[in-house]
Amino acid sequence: DSRVSATMTKRWLDHIWYQNRFEGDIMPRGLRTSRLGGEAYCFVTWDSEKGPDHPDAPKDGKKIQAVDESGNKMTDDLGNPVYLEEGIKIGDVSYDLESISNVLVPFESEWGKVDYIFRRRKKHVEELRNEFPKNANEIKPNASDLWYDHASMSMQKMANEVIEYEFFHKATKFLKKGFYARFTIESYLSGDRLPYDHGCLPVV
Numbered sequence: 001d002s003r004v005s006a007t008m009t010k011r012w013l014d015h016i017w018y019q020n021r022f023e024g025d026i027m028p029r030g031l032r033t034s035r036l037g038g039e040a041y042c043f044v045t046w047d048s049e050k051g052p053d054h055p056d057a058p059k060d061g062k063k064i065q066a067v068d069e070s071g072n073k074m075t076d077d078l079g080n081p082v083y084l085e086e087g088i089k090i091g092d093v094s095y096d097l098e099s100i101s102n103v104l105v106p107f108e109s110e111w112g113k114v115d116y117i118f119r120r121r122k123k124h125v126e127e128l129r130n131e132f133p134k135n136a137n138e139i140k141p142n143a144s145d146l147w148y149d150h151a152s153m154s155m156q157k158m159a160n161e162v163i164e165y166e167f168f169h170k171a172t173k174f175l176k177k178g179f180y181a182r183f184t185i186e187s188y189l190s191g192d193r194l195p196y197d198h199g200c201l202p203v204v
Helices: 002-019 022-037 123-131 133-138
Strands: 040-047 092-099 115-125 146-149 152-156 160-171 177-185 188-192
Touching: 115 123, 123 160, 133 160
Parallel strands: none
Antiparallel strands: 040 092, 115 160, 146 152, 160 177, 177 188
């Protein structure tokens, strides 16, 4: 029944709205940022660390070997089995507000013609080193860089922090699956297809 489906969809959207604190948090911050910079961007992305524990995640010390998208058991570079970690979440939608100073958009006459964007974010050096251990020696703090702090409305020096750039390219005729990359000034961290089946830029 279409009425039942519509009711269930409405309740699910209301749940997501409530869980992400739209009216009490996201919307007020968006309005404040827009007033300061003229506009703001809201990134709608997937966060694998959110949500309840995954039902298939290992518990009580039990080891479960990870598998790839084809169902093949995964091993590391030395041929050792790769096991799933405890505490794996099912994931959930994440909403992140960014000021126009942290989102680099190519000039186009309308938003529909924009194929790619850059987002820059301030990260703690050790956070990125833990996430990308192979690049640890290339991830260095930007001690001489300044970061605009909207709370104090002033430029501040960065301490043990680095600026990470994200590159989003939507799916196009010549780039069928889009592209998503992460990097710093000194290190290319990762790059792969855009992780969204809709193929669009995850920002409004």
